[in-house]
Amino acid sequence: MKKPAVSSKTGTESKLIAYASNVVKKTKENADLFTDAAEKVALLESVLADYTASRTEASFRDMRQVVIKNQQAVLVRQALYDLSLHIESVAKGDPSILLAAGFIPSKNKTSSVEQAPKANDLRVMVVHPGTNTVQLRVNRWRPARFYQFEYRKVGSLNEWIKVLSSKSKTSISNLEYAQEYEFRVTYLGTDPAPNYSDTVRCLVS
Template identity: 60%
Template sequence: MAKPVLSSKTETAAKLLQYAENILAKVTENASLFPDPVPTLAEIESALQAYRSGLTEASFRDMRQVELKNQQAAQLKALLYDFSLYVETVAQGNPATIMAAGFAPSKKKVASGESSPKPTDFRVEITQAGLQQVGVRVKAWKPARFYQFEYRKVGSENEWTRVLTSKSKTIIGNLEHLQQYEFRVTYLGTNPTPNYSDIVRCYVV
């Protein structure tokens, strides 16, 4: 059964912008096929506009603006991934419906019942004191489409904040000084059901 393929070739700013803009345009054009989208088109458009503005600010090479741009890119990718799951539910394997949403249908039959393994060798490290950021990395898993890192303050009842990337390591910034955070990660393969690593805690200094 065909599934929407969320391209991993979105690491460059131009490709990510083009990819998101195409999905937004296609879904708007074929709105009757996608009632009550999750996330909403307004959320995707807002994230797209924030990322576009972030790119402009980051062009001056201000390190804070570059980090904000990276976070905006991660947020946009996370929304597109969630939207691909919604399209998969609506399409029910119909390639034409998948393409109507701006995605490419998978070419091979996907073994959707195969869950991803629990990530191992997950590490969180202070990259440099005073930058209010940490480096996170995990043992790579070749079948993974994406790596979903998540974090929140220790003792907080807030939702986990997600950082989606096609690489097994990344930087998480804009954290609060002298606060303790907890982190976890899951692989995202053909089966989107998360299988989280053990939680790692770290103080931000």
């Protein structure tokens, strides 16, 4: 059964904008097919506009704008992923319905909804000391549409900060020097329920 291909089509900034823009365009053109998706489409359109604007600002090498741009990219990927789950439930494997929504049908012929396994072997490393940046890597899971990395300060009661990546590795910058953080990750597949890895701690140096 065909399903929307998402992560493989949004690996770069330009691909993400082009793919999300096409999804917004097509779902609005064929709104009669997706009568319950209006709110999700409007959200995707809104965060996409913010991301496009922040990308322009970040081109001037303003580090604050670069951080904002990366945060906006996470919101676009999340909105696109949420919409893809809705479209998949409507299409029920019909590639013509997926195409009508602007999604490219996947090559995966698996018909069942597969629960994501527990993400394992999460590694967190300070590769370049003094940059307040850590690199994260987890074992790849082929059916994953996205990898949702999360972090927060150790001892903090704040909610986890999410970083969505189309790859099994990512970098997180602008952390506080000499502050210890905790990290976790989950695969996001056809079943959106998270299945988090063990928590890993790292001191930013």
